[in-house]
Amino acid sequence: MNLHEYQAKALFQEVGIAVPAGQLITELSQLDAALNAINSDGWVVKAQIHAGARGKAGGVKLVKTATEAHEVAASLLGSSLATIQTAGKALPINSLLIEQTLQIQEELYLSLLVDREAKSYAFVISAAGGMDIEAVAEHSPEKILNFPIDPVVGVMPYQMREAGFALGLTGDAFKQLGSMMQKFYQLALDKDIALLEINPLVVTTDNQLIALDAKVNIDSNGLYRQPGLVKIRDFSQEDTREAKASEHQLNYIALDGNIGCMVNGAGLAMATMDLIKLYGGEPANFLDVGGGATPERVSEAFKLILSSSEVKSILVNIFGGIVRCDLIAEGIIQAVKEVGLTIPVVVRLEGTNVEQGRALLAQSGLSIISATGLTDAAQQAVAAAGVKA
Incomplete structure (x- = not known):
C-alpha cells in the first residue's frame, strides 16, 4: 500500500522529522x-x-x-x-x-528498505540526491552506500557517524542525520513499512536537514495491524480490479494479454504464465487465490478475470495441498453459472481430492475443458484463445 507525499510527511512530523x-x-x-x-x-x-x-x-x-x-x-x-x-x-x-x-545548499538521498538478502532493514544513502537513484546506481554505483541494520541492536551510533561522514555533513546537519535514521527505523517497525524514502533530503543554507519529498510504502501483509493507515488508503490511485481483489484476499495484478489465469501459489502462477508465453500466448493477469481458497473466493476471482474485455480464455491451474480440489471445482462451477461464462475455461487440477474435483466438473454439464497436465493446460488455453502456435 502506497501513501501520498502529504500522508508520508504527516508520519514524519509525528516522529519529529522536519518537512517544509x-x-x-x-x-x-x-x-x-x-x-x-x-x-x-x-x-x-x-x-x-x-x-x-x-x-x-x-x-x-x-x-x-x-x-x-x-x-x-x-x-x-x-x-x-x-x-x-x-x-x-x-x-x-x-x-x-x-x-x-527553501534556500537549498545541497541535495542528498536517504531511504530505509527491506534488504531481502540480508533479511533485515537497510539504509541506502547517497550524496547524489534529487536524481533518479536507479540512474545513479547504474552509472555511479560508488556514490551509493548501504548500511544493513541488525534487528537485535537496531541502528548503531557508528553507522550514523559513517553515514554523516559519507554525506559530508557537519554541525547541526550531522547530528540531525543520526536522529533521523533512528526515527526512520522506529517508524518502519511501528507502521509495518517496507520502504521509506526522501529524495531529495536537502541541507538548507543554515545547515538544517529537511525532507523535501517523502515516499512511504506499507507492507500489505501488515495492514491488519494498521487500521489508521487503512483508513487513509486512496483507492483512486490503484487499479480498480487490484483494489477489489485485496478486499477478498486475492493477489491480483492486471496485465496486457488475453488469457486469464487463476492459480493457487505465487510460484505456480509465475510458472503458469511462463508456459502460456512459451506456447505463444499472453497472460491477462497474475492471480493467486492463496492456500485457503473457498468457493466464494474462486467465484470472485472469476469475476475479476472477466472484468477485462480482452480475456478470450481462462486457465485454472490448482495444486491441491492446503486447498482441496473439490472445493475449487465447486467454486469454478458456481462462478461459471453466476457470471454466465461464454469463453473457454481450461482446468488443470492435481492434489488433494483431485478425483472428486474432476468428477464434479465432469458432471456439471458445463463446457469446461479438462487438462491432463500443466503443459497440456497451457497449450489448450492458448489454442482456445485463438492464438496460432
Whole structure:
C-alpha cells in the first residue's frame, strides 16, 4: 500500500522529522487560504499521486505569485498525470500540496528498505540526491552506500557517524542525520513499512536537514495491524480490479494479454504464465487465490478475470495441498453459472481430492475443458484463445 507525499510527511512530523511548511487543498477555493498560511517568498505546487518523477512530468511547479499559483493549480487539480513510474497510466490528481520554498545548499538521498538478502532493514544513502537513484546506481554505483541494520541492536551510533561522514555533513546537519535514521527505523517497525524514502533530503543554507519529498510504502501483509493507515488508503490511485481483489484476499495484478489465469501459489502462477508465453500466448493477469481458497473466493476471482474485455480464455491451474480440489471445482462451477461464462475455461487440477474435483466438473454439464497436465493446460488455453502456435 502506497501513501501520498502529504500522508508520508504527516508520519514524519509525528516522529519529529522536519518537512517544509505545507497545506493540502482539494478545491481551488482553498488555495488563497493555503498561500496565506505559508510564510514564503514563493511556493511549490505538487500534484498528489502515487508515483515519483512528478516534476519531470509537469506535476511539480515552482511559482512566485498567487496568480501563478492559481494558474498552475487550476491546470493540475482534477486532471490526471502519467510519469515514467506509472507504466503509461495517467493517475487522477484529486489534491495538491502547497509548500514553502527553501534556500537549498545541497541535495542528498536517504531511504530505509527491506534488504531481502540480508533479511533485515537497510539504509541506502547517497550524496547524489534529487536524481533518479536507479540512474545513479547504474552509472555511479560508488556514490551509493548501504548500511544493513541488525534487528537485535537496531541502528548503531557508528553507522550514523559513517553515514554523516559519507554525506559530508557537519554541525547541526550531522547530528540531525543520526536522529533521523533512528526515527526512520522506529517508524518502519511501528507502521509495518517496507520502504521509506526522501529524495531529495536537502541541507538548507543554515545547515538544517529537511525532507523535501517523502515516499512511504506499507507492507500489505501488515495492514491488519494498521487500521489508521487503512483508513487513509486512496483507492483512486490503484487499479480498480487490484483494489477489489485485496478486499477478498486475492493477489491480483492486471496485465496486457488475453488469457486469464487463476492459480493457487505465487510460484505456480509465475510458472503458469511462463508456459502460456512459451506456447505463444499472453497472460491477462497474475492471480493467486492463496492456500485457503473457498468457493466464494474462486467465484470472485472469476469475476475479476472477466472484468477485462480482452480475456478470450481462462486457465485454472490448482495444486491441491492446503486447498482441496473439490472445493475449487465447486467454486469454478458456481462462478461459471453466476457470471454466465461464454469463453473457454481450461482446468488443470492435481492434489488433494483431485478425483472428486474432476468428477464434479465432469458432471456439471458445463463446457469446461479438462487438462491432463500443466503443459497440456497451457497449450489448450492458448489454442482456445485463438492464438496460432
